[in-house]
Amino acid sequence: MSAEPVLTVRDLRLWYGTPRGSVRAVDGVSLEIGAGQTLGLVGESGSGKSTLGRGILGLLPEGAKSDGEVLYKGRNLVGASHRELRRLRGPELGLIFQEPMTRLDPLMRIEDQFRETLEQHESKLTDAEIRRRSLDTLGRMGIPPTRFRQYPHEFSGGMRQRIMIALALVLRPSLLVADEPTTALDVIVEAQILRILADLKENFGTALLLITHNLGIVAEACDHVAVMYAGQIVEEGPARDVFAEPKHPYTRELLRSTISLDTRELHSIPGAPPNLITPPTGCHFHPRCPDIMRVCPAKDPIETRHDGDRRVLCWLHGPESEIPPGGGEPIERERIAVAEEA
Amino acid sequence: MSASAETLVSVRGLKTYYSIRGSFLDRLVGRTGAAVRAVDDISLDLRKGEVLGLVGESGSGKTTLGRTILGLVPATSGTVEFEGKDITKLSEHDLRELRRRMQIVFQDPHASLNPAMTIAQAVGHPLQIHGLAQDKEQVRARVAEVLDRVGLSPVEQFMDKYPSDLSGGQKQRAVIARAIILNPVLLVADEPVSMLDMSVRAKILELMLALKRDFDLTYLYVTHDLATAKFFCDRIAIMYLGRIVEIGPSEAIYEDPKHPYTQALLRAIPEPDPRRTIPRDLPRGEVPDAAKPPLGCHFRPRCPRAFEVCGWEARDLKELLERRWAEMGEEGFDAERAAVGPAESLNEPATTAKLHGHGGASGADLAGLLEKARTGDPDDPFWTGVKRIASENGALEVDWFDPVDPRLLPAGPVEVECHLYDEAALAEAAERRGARIP
Amino acid sequence: MATATVRAQRRTVALRRAFAPIAEARGFARWMLFAGAAITLMFVILAAFAPLLSPYAFDQYQANGHRFAQLARPGHGHILGTTVQSTDVLARIVYGAQTELEVVGLALAFGLAVGVPLGLVSGYFGGILDRGSVFFMDAMFAFPPLLLAIIIAFLLGSSVSSGVLVAAIAITIVYVPQYFRVVRNHVISVREEQYVEAARALGAKPFTILRRYVFFNVVQNVPVIATLNAADAVLTLTALGFIGYGVQPTQGAEWGYDVSRAVTDVASGIWWTGLFPGLAIVLLVSGLTLLGEGLNETINPVLRRRAIRQVDFDAPSFDAGAEFYEA
């Protein structure tokens, strides 16, 4: 990736404590995002995308624990105090949620929400500066200045989401985590928002982690894509290359089962994502993988790098030296029952 | 499918309005609140054995249309004929009898099963409701049969589970089992896969296709997802703000979309193909409030191809100014806003508006402001609708051409509700272009 | 497979599911639940086996031809002493438990029998019936409970001979509005659930929907308010007894009545006639309250807190894979 990454995550583990044991929602994840870069994070429901997004910002519930490194501009956020994290959130680290209505204070005018946000982090601003900065950011999102003094319920869903984005951007964070920012929106409005997100890097130079389960959105708005399965990133690389030639069987199957305008016949991945308290041994995808080999359930796969900036977590791509003799033989197996699905 | 196929459901002039409760004051003075026109004068035929897709953005009235066809929501006017009976006229009692023949699958599988009933109880209950089983063992046997059919096998493993123990896809399978256990002829599927993971969607759609073959079902498939609709449907009806704007065979609609809205929808879908990108000239804004729809064509405020006859009005001028102000710097906005003032007359659906200059601005100043807006973006279709701009007595008067409501007319293999495909409207527009007062 | 065993199995599954939250209750909630249940159970045993557990009858003032001493100190012969009427304090406590539980049990049964169906129907069908019942119930709810109970006890006292029944009806009327309100409000939210519309789409009649789809999802809260109301009802009953409108002394022992008789004793240093019935009241009320709050915290998902297993990153991971590889 590019020169000096804004965010570097190394061997991050984020586990939830539950009555039945630890849920390994994120289990050894590493990634990097450079300034002005957009990384798309995709995967099925429950693969740990939101946990990773929140974990990076230190927003995990009680009972969850983290381990590893989240380096933001060289500082490790794992283990940072609540106070320090709070100070960073906003001016440095921004977050956009899926449901904008629940995040905007319904009793406050848009103007006051901007004022509060700005004053909290940049106390020296004058009223005129606050207004200028807010209107400028809102204008870029297509929200007219005439509506600056209205309440959240007076806006439509798409406008609220744009206001949310503006509210996150008005502090000019260097890193923005957007968790399914368009899932609740209509296609045309979604496309409008995607345009805005794609323009972020030109306008603000923001590093963006875009979480979604829609591969189309990644293809549209991201430079890089990371595919997540059962708490791990199984493949990562430039979006264009990964989509053109997926290396990991899961990425390939996921692409095949996505229904698009070009779909001629339906395809699906057998089985369901595993529970993350006792994930499958070896490669977590082995119970569903069409290419399973003898080594897969026995040994944790080792990450391999290809073509400079692609990496894969799958025995099909080596390293050969680590595969025991005979490990490369395929395993035949009976069909998985239809109903064992997500 | 042959065009002469038997008609199963015939909808004519159907309107379903929801009355919004007015404020306390409104009710006090006996004013009735406005109505949301969720379904606004729709006619369509559902042919036996076909899959008709009802596609549109949220709030376009798809669900309401589906529910009205099943008699779950009372129609405001119009008729829905199902197997020769007008279900809008049937009593609740007679409708209950008919429900064996028509079923619905809802969008949210998590919410459509009673959390206090086991899967076997839930799926078997329709048999008991309609007195179609002698005893519990018979119900169970039949339930086992359908569960197996929808892929919830081995059935013993699912029969006595509660919905909370099942995944989304499994729940949707159970909901489908419950819907087909009565052997219906019509199944309304209201976004059956939109809450499911992409890896599960294909499986549920596959199941629905297989069931359609086996049970001779007719589907009304409600969705906002053009990609699944393309794969799944024989015919497609595109809905916008309570109306059908385009309807026809799937291939025709996808290959050569006619209505500007259909064209926009198709171009806006993010496809997992990095070579294809969404164009920048997408319709702006969002679906307007169905309680106060635009004059003329409902899609006009967002339509990139709108012209003289489409029904331009005062609210469009307000939007135009707001768009201008959003793009312009703060000083420019402050100055123009001060001159225009609150402009209350721009909040109503009217084809004429009078603006009074504020802060010492004259009518001519306002006219100059509009002129600047026009030179800034001369291709904005808004200007085609303006009939006259004149400044009189310090005020600015703007008139627009009268709205013409578009009609659903045949255009090749499809039917479209857009003036671009209506010779009469095109002629009228040409005449108006000549009649514009400079 | 024998159908009987299958049915039995299914029933066990259903039961286990119903009681799962209780089994999973942890910490303070679990403590409250069990302490409350133990105390309540103790009183139930007292009431059920009163004739066996009590040395004398509640109104017995003599044995073998000897009259008991008046106001005898606790001790020999009368463990908790005797009252001014020479009755045994322990006997009054034990039989008092019987009266309290009878009245409260009856009142609960009546209250549920009236309030729950009314709330269900009113909430589900809405309209004029709903508005009427809500108005009526709110009016009753606004009335001071004790005053309402006194008026009803007074009105019924002349026509109904059983004092237990009079008290139970009086208390029922005080608590019906509560069941009604809780059930009705819950029905109104459940009514909008998708599965209720689904049932309608299946062709179910309104009463079938109420019975099979609404009822079970609404009654879950009822045990909690019923238990909490029971605690409150004990207080109302004893208050009625204290001012003389409760169960008449000839018809049964009643702690509130006993306390009222003991008020004058205290001045002369006679503490046992008042202390023990007073303690009984406090203990039963606390027991029921603990039980109710414990139930609330276990059943109510918002308050529910389960024991989580702490995350341990160093716990050994699963290594069954090696074996798989050999096979």
Ligand SMILES: Nc1ncnc2c1ncn2[C@@H]1O[C@H](COP(=O)(O)OP(=O)(O)OP(=O)(O)O)[C@@H](O)[C@H]1O
């Ligand atoms: N607060 C929590 N306590 C315990 N487990 C949790 C908690 N939140 C999430 N999990 C579990 O962690 C795993 C990952 O969840 P996460 O929400 O990160 O997935 P996701 O990829 O964002 O899914 P989706 O696409 O549905 O949003 C899941 O197994 C989930 O059940």
Ligand SMILES: Nc1ncnc2c1ncn2[C@@H]1O[C@H](COP(=O)(O)OP(=O)(O)O)[C@@H](O)[C@H]1O
């Ligand atoms: N029960 C209701 N009461 C009032 N308005 C409703 C109700 N249901 C839907 N609407 C309104 O009717 C319009 C169409 O809604 P709906 O049929 O749900 O559309 P869709 O299914 O296309 O999203 C929307 O404006 C919606 O807000």
Ligand code: SF4
């Ligand atoms: S490691 Fe083996 S099981 Fe896992 S994805 Fe690769 S081939 Fe499939």
Ligand code: SF4
């Ligand atoms: S009638 Fe056609 S051209 Fe005119 S606004 Fe509507 S869609 Fe656009």
Ligand SMILES: [Mg+2]
């Ligand atoms: Mg998520």
Ligand SMILES: [Mg+2]
């Ligand atoms: Mg809908």
